[in-house]
Amino acid sequence: MNPQKEEIIMIKTTTWKHNFSNYDNLDHINANGHQHLEIFQPFESKKIRLQLNNLYGETPLVIDSLEIYTNSKKKVSVTKDGKKSFAVESRLVEWSDWIDFNLPADSYLSVDIVSPTKAIHTLGLTISNDLIRTENSDPKETKYFFGISEIQVKTEHAHKRIALFGDSLTNQGNYAAPLSIDLEKEFHCVTANYGISGNRLLHPGHSTSQWSTSFGEAGFTRFDHMIAEYQPNIVIFMEGVNDLLHPGTGAPINELPTVNALVKAVHALKKKCKKHGITFVPMTITPAYGNINGGVFAWSEEKEKIRLAVNHELLKMPHIIDIADFVSNDDKLKPEFDYGDHVHLSNEGGKQVAKFVEEQLIRKRMV
Incomplete structure (x- = not known):
């Protein structure tokens, strides 16, 4: 037979x-x-x-x-x-x-x-x-x-599932989309874009901006929904710049976080991932010097000090990708990466970032 x-x-x-x-x-x-x-x-x-x-x-x-x-x-x-x-x-x-x-x-x-x-x-x-x-x-x-x-x-x-979690730098896709296509074509992974434009890690949409409702719930809490819904193997995390940008430009200035608050939140996300056997890949916070939000300058020396101090602590984490160093010079976005508002990534700059992140994932043997 x-x-x-x-x-x-x-x-x-x-x-x-x-x-x-x-x-x-x-x-x-x-x-x-x-x-x-x-x-x-x-x-x-x-x-x-x-x-x-x-x-x-x-x-x-x-x-x-x-x-x-x-x-x-x-x-x-x-x-x-x-x-x-x-x-x-x-x-x-x-x-x-x-x-x-x-x-x-x-x-x-x-x-x-x-x-x-x-x-x-x-x-x-x-x-x-x-x-x-x-x-x-x-x-x-x-x-x-x-x-x-x-x-x-x-x-x-x-197939290995990779979640790209973050704010508009992820949501808009200038880095996330070419990265997703490369990971899917070359390594047979699947990806999901969990970026929300205007999203903050520590606070939900709470602003005088006309876009406030679209900013969504705080990244810290929606992270749990992402884990339950998508059950990723890897999370590439890129968030924090809006926690610094929004206070004083629509959101109350007293919502400007301390260094400790941001760092503790990122470490808490790492612990959540570890509990579920997920590899957590954080990225450093990119600069926003020169950005104008709601007609006022959104950046300040105080905000820059917080960003640099947070990044200093994040660089101690395993799997960290120092995207800020790659795209900036003198604490400003390099012109080739700047979409024009001194915060977001340009189309061509995003493609360079995608290649950089992909190379880091390969070097760290995640894909």
Whole structure:
């Protein structure tokens, strides 16, 4: 008799995930009722499903149609509960049905959404066009997108999961997106972007800024949600600059943290990771000298002293990546890394940072 063929057990794998936030000050995102996205997918698969996100919506997100396709241009309808038209109720995150779909490896999945819902505030944000492409391809403009916050496929093998956790320097993708693509293509890892623009480690969104609601809950507490939800093997952590920038420029000045408070918080995150067998990779806080926030100078000598002192302590931690030293000179962002506001990374600068971080991960034998 021929030996019985072993049944292949397929593993549910997240191939793309992007943190959404509450942009309640934006009302024009779906002005034309249609959205086109292209999202990089590293693995071949025959089964796929999409996460449908209306977490901050006050009304249902109505989907008239949701179609996916790749280079073949053969469109396949994505359904929920067997229906091609459906609604995602307010305050919910739901999953589509599993869809039979021939997904090639290293391809961009096109996603077309037709929706009559105009006031959509549950949004993702990107500047980089590397990992997720919107209809606006301008590399310097902020792009918002709705509806889809995660993609899962079924694969034969498990893959190392890497979470990129931080603020806008992570969320915007100028370093995170090219790093993710390299890690996925070269090392067969999967990544998730847990950055939130304006996020602080120690405080939730608490500001006179029109963007305050989108700043989200404090990084210290949402870190727990990330661990439970994504169960990463590695966390690359890059946060702290907003804890220094925001006080006095919308947030109360008495929320400016001490060196000890920031350092203790980062060490506490490391302990949380150790408890779950996760490798914690912190990065030093990059400079923000010259930044203007809300019409006032956001940086000061006191803030710079705190940043340098915090970095001095962080450099004692295992797995630390000294990103601040790589991108700065005389405690300022080098011009080639500066997006123009003296805080954020430029498109080309972000790619250099991605290569630097990747080299550090290789050198530390994490990938």
